Each structure stands twice: as C-alpha cells, then as structure tokens.
Amino acid sequence: MKVLVPIKRVIDYNVKVRVKADNSDVDLTNTKMAINPFCEIAVEEAVRLKEAGTVTEIIVVSVGDKTCQEQLRTALALGADRAIQIETDESLDALNIAKLLQKVVEEEQPQLVILGKQSIDSDNNQTGQMLAALTGMSQGTFASEVVVDGDKVNVTREVDGGLQTLALTLPAVVTTDLRLNEPRYASLPNIMKAKRKPLDVKPAADFGINLTARTSLLKVTPPAERQAGIMVGSIDELIEKLKTEAKVIS
C-alpha cells in the first residue's frame, strides 16, 4: 500500500528563538532549520513499514517556499520514494494546510497518512486531525505503536492516563508521538541517491482552494522572565526557605 507523509520545515529544536523587536513575530533569519522532529519519526515509521513489506511506496509532501525542498530531500535520503512540494510563500493556518493535503490524498489515494503530532514551532497539534476530518478517514493520534493488520491498523496511543489501543479501518491518518521509533541517520550514499529521486513542485494556487487566512497574528512577545533565584547550601536551608520564605510547604 501507499503511504503519504506530510512533513514541515521548522526551526531546529535546540535553537532558542528570539522575538522580533517590533513584536510582529519570532525572528527566523539566519536560524538553523530542520525537519520537524515528529515528522522525522513519521518518515521513519513509513520506511520501517516499507522494509517490513507492508508498504510499497512512500510519498513525502511539504507545504512551503523553495527552502522546504531541503527537508523533502532529507526525507528522500531517509527512504521516501518521491516528494511533492506545494509551493507557497505564505505561512498558512493548519486548516488551509489540511485542505491542500486533502487534495493530495484525493490524487494519490494513500491507505495510510502519517504525520507528526505537532510542529515544534506553532505547537498546534491540529493538521492530522483536520486532514482525517476532511477526508473522512479514521484517526490514530499520538501513536507510540502502529501495526497494520489486513484492512485495519491497530494504533497504540499515548493518552493522559497511560496507553490506549484503537483499531482503525483503513484508510487512516496516524500522528506520531516521540516514542514511536528512533529515526535513523541518512547515509552519504543515500543522500546522493536522494538527489535523483523525483520532486514535483506544485503551486498552491493551482489547487483551487481559498487560502484566505483564518487567524490573524496580532503580536508576539517574549514570555515573562523568571526572577533569578538563589543557591542554597544544604537541605536544611532548602526546607527552611520553602517553609518560611516561599511558604509552599508546611
């Protein structure tokens, strides 16, 4: 079966973001960018399903400007078969991204769509669920285990109290949690091979979707700074401070 893996280019997870002086947004100029960690796990899961013989073709797709081709190439180097870039210079709301992905699903007819559970920049945690809704697919979010079983997929989900396993009728949308797998590194020969794999560029405007913004970002500010604390010398001093100064224990 065919798997579609939507991925996103985001700021590298180790980078501390700076808010622009005019509070219009965060400053991403000259910042190290990478494939969103959850998306990397989604690619890895698709590749493992292919290695297990369950999956025949892996298509990766990203919505963004030309720079996201870099992340698509990374995914190809990790084992995806071909890539689609939906080209736009706009930063789109999750719903508009989901609508673009819906068109790709209609065209490619994948049995399984695997996405990251959230991107580490907008922290929305929406796109997979929205895509499932628009395509009428079942959904298995926050997956820590995915087992394809005939025309169903069993997804073990990380929920608040522990784990929950659902059986989903295919086609289905799965979103990955961090514990689903440990992504591999791309080897140099695979990086070279990835350069020759097909990458289609499709302008977002050609999809015939009204991509008007649904939300407006009014301002972005740095979070409140915490007051610098003090170092204590002993457990006794710590307990004393917590009791008398902070008054959080009695």
Next chain:
Amino acid sequence: MSILVYAEHDNTELKADTLKTVTAALKIGSDVHLLVAGANCQSVVEQAAKVTGVTKVLVADNAAYEHQLAENVSALVLELAADYDTIMATALTTGKNFVPRVAALLDVAQISDIIDVESADTFVRPIYAGNAIATVKSLDVKKVLTVRATAFDAADTDGSAEVVTLSNVTDAGISSHVKDELTVSARPDLGAASIVISGGRGMQNGENFKLLDGIADKLGAAIGASRAAVDAGFVPNDMQVGQTGKIVAPDLYIAVGISGAIQHLAGMKDSKVIVAINKDPEAPIFQVADYGLEADLFDALPELEAKL
C-alpha cells in the same frame, strides 16, 4: 452568546481541569453549557451540573461515546454546533484529539492551548515551546478552542444547571476501542497536583525513582519525569513533563537530576516556585530555579525525605 464546553471525564469523575476550562469560557461569555459524552456517566453529569457558571448540561450517554473516539464525538459536537458561537475543550489528550476534527468539519480554524482570553475573538497562546507568546485573533464566525487548564483558576461547584438528555447517537463505525493500559497510582494527578517532584536522566535507573516516593508521600506530591528519563525506560511516558508531555504549573516543582532542556522547561516553567537539585552547577535548570541546591541527588534525596 452561548459557549459549549466539552467535559473531560473517565465516565465516573469529572476532571478538575474542566472546571478551569469553564473559567476560561466565562471570560468569553456568560451562557456556558457543558457537554458530557460518555457511557454510564451519570455521576459525571451530577458533578457537571454543580459547576458554577454552567447554565445547562447536555448529556449524550451511549456506548458509542464510552471511549470518546474522535470520529464519534466530533460528529456529536458538529450536530450541536449550530447553537454555539464558541466551542471549547481542555487541551488534554481527549480534547486535542477530537477538537481539530470538529473545527475542520465546521470549516473554521482552531486556536490551541490558550492561556488567556483578551476578548471573544482574541486569545493568547504560547508558541515555540513556550519561548514566545502569541496573541491571535480568530477571523472565523465560530471560535473553536482548546484551553491550557493550568493558566486558569477552577470554577466553584455550588451551581445547579439544567440537565438536558440528547437522544441522537452517531457511530461513525470506522474506529473501535481495543484496550487501555492505564497507569495505576494513588498519588494526585500530575496535571492537578499542587506539588510535583520530577526526576531526570540523573536518576540513572527506574529503581532509583523510588527515592522520590517517600518525599512525594510526605508532601502529597505527584511524581513527574523528563523525557530523558522516559526514553531511557525509567518510568512510563504519561509521567513526562514538557512540550510533548504534560504541562504543569504547581505551587512547587522540584526538579531532581534534570538539566533543564528547552522542551522540559516548556512544561513546567510557569510553576510558582521551582527547586532544582543537580550536581552540575552549570545545568540550565538553575537559571529558572528559585532555589538551587548543588548536590548529588543520591545524598540529597534521602536527607530531604528524612528531614521533611
């Protein structure tokens, strides 16, 4: 202007976080309705009807909603949506799971994990693992939101709302529940505890997490963990505090053997008082800690337990 709040529960008990989401709802408007979807959830309905500020409790009690599958619950909410300007749920795993589905079916954007309400259409939310705070205006007619419970106080429980039973049942039939493997604990719920003590990679193994037990018992605290501790298999993942785990904001957060990576800080830096115990004086956790103790946790923890 009516607001529909999805009640978070386990079919027996209304989650305390729902009371906080009701507070957020009351900042938007005054006519707040709670939706209880579940199976054999009469006790939840009784608790929901007492939440102050709630005027109506809608009850969908049916086997189709027992496990609150996204496909079924979103269809139910969609049927009710016409009567509401705002639909909201707590940003816990159930809400995060089905609310975006509702938004997409309504063809509106969703605003996730709000920490403040500026007006009926403008909300504040953290982005980039809490390293920036965004003020976002919804341009849609209907607002669909999830709420970070730790950012709001709990509503009181001396109300008496009207209870309305819903009869329509939707079972999409494309997903089914297989099993739950829930972590059993007598300790307070991590998200709701007023004191949390967390261990990180410095704990070295799962066995050593027992060093936290006695302290947690004496303080009435919940036990959390960093991602490093979860990934290393020391403790189950539902104990993880951070950007991708639980967001907590207790009165007291004690971080033991946790370096303080960006992703961990995202889950706990709104705690009132932060204590860090770490043998590395350069650990980033000390930059956000109100009280830092540079010490080997294997010496410090038994001493702390003995002296509390």
